Amino acid sequence: MQLKDKNKKRLILIDLDGTTLKDDHLTINPITKSALQDAIKNGHTVCICTGRSLKDTLHIYNELELDSLLVTLDGGHISDPIHRNFKRIVLPISEEVTKGILKHPILKGKIENIIVEYYHTNMIQNGKDNFFIADANAEPPIQGDILNDWIGPCSNIIVKLNTNLNFFNIVDTLNNEFGDAVKVKSNLIYGIENIGEKPILIITNKFVNKGFAAEMVAQYYNKNIKDVIAFGDQMNDFEMIETVGHGIALTSGNPKLKEIAWGITDISNEDGGLGDTLNKLLK
Template sequence: MNRKLIALDLDGTTLNDVQQITSETHSVLNKLRDQGHIVSIATGRPFRNSHYYYKQLEMTTPIVNFNGAWCHNPSDKDWDYGYHKSLSRDLAISMLSLKDDPEVQLIAAESRDGIYVHGDYVPYPDFFPDGVKVSKQLSSETLLIDPTSVGVFTNTQQNQSKIEERIIKHYGEAVEVRTWGGFAPCLEIVAAGVQKAMGVERIASYYNIDRKDILAFGDEENDYEMIQYAGHGVVMKNGNDKLKVVADDLTGKTNHDNGLADYLTNYFNL
């Protein structure tokens, strides 16, 4: 079997419903790396709250953060295949116009190593892994750089489409809006053209892995281009119905029942 690049979404895919990597998942990924395959994370999360999983899995490979806006290798600061796509600072500040919508619980502008927030809502337990004290208030006085993304967290997933339409109407083709649901529904705004497949393609190029040898796993609409791009795109049993339409295959089990580990075990005959 050719060497594969295995690109993994985190929430709803690699992580179970309590944001943990199970021992079964860890063991399977270790076996695949021992066989020479490349395992990388491709997540909508910033690195500040995905680095724990990167370290837990003892990774040395590149990672894709912010839904494709930042591709980098934390274990090699001189890795020259990486890139970073930022948003306009003025555009990010103008997103504060959404703060009066009663369905918006938090607006968070993220840079590679900082976070600026408006609101007190904590979307999920490890959103501030180092404590809320690391954040700054989002304002024109505090945000002095072009951020990587802006996250708009809503009450429910059903409210997302209305707010997404508002964002697209106002900003048009200047941005991409990526969504995910679950217990922390979020609209993530990144620069136009940004999506996870950009980062996965860059990593595959670095390792000289053909597109047909890319396996990608995801569960939400922000995984759409990655699943579509991969030679073998797999959507979780618990995944979004729109995403399942473009999948090459589905897992037989959900993320909370070791669906990823189960699928990889069968696919690679471990």
């Protein structure tokens, strides 16, 4: 992998879990942290582009000493935490659609847990089973009865099922009935080949994806999308890696993502693959 113009100031988009963060979902390999901070000092712009919610991301944003736009919820929320010059973009799911999905007969008796997220808050049905983000440094979601306690729109719904029976029929049925409003995906997009005994549904606004977010952020910073560098590891990064000119997949990432990537890191996220590759590209 080589850049044609190493003097050009780039926009660098970084996924978090499995990419910037080590496998503990907590720490950044020193090679990666140093490379990102060096890139910023040299005039490049680094932006986080993650599936996490804002409150689960801000401590990492602050650790990296960023002051750029912040993309969370896979592009469902784009914000400007420091300067507040960028008008917040939120792509919501209405309360009616959210509760219509959760009350759908095909899910009756099959839901083990739910997380509902909006740009500034999130709620979990059973707080003892925080099944999606294993980051002890993140602020935990509040606990509540989603159907009764959650009021208003959300940007993301994560449903843990208690059975895998008729799983693909569940996904297809919800997409058929609510597909004008949302996309119903599964944990299979995160590189899990076996759906397991308790699969996960991931539901977003139908327009949400990291490719859309990449174009929005590039426009804001007046960067040609063909010059943008992006790092990701799983299939929620697919549109971002495909959209930018230099989409790089972690060697430890999803094989299908690596098939469409411009480049692949030599080493894993655990060993600092993002930082190692960025240093090679920019120096």
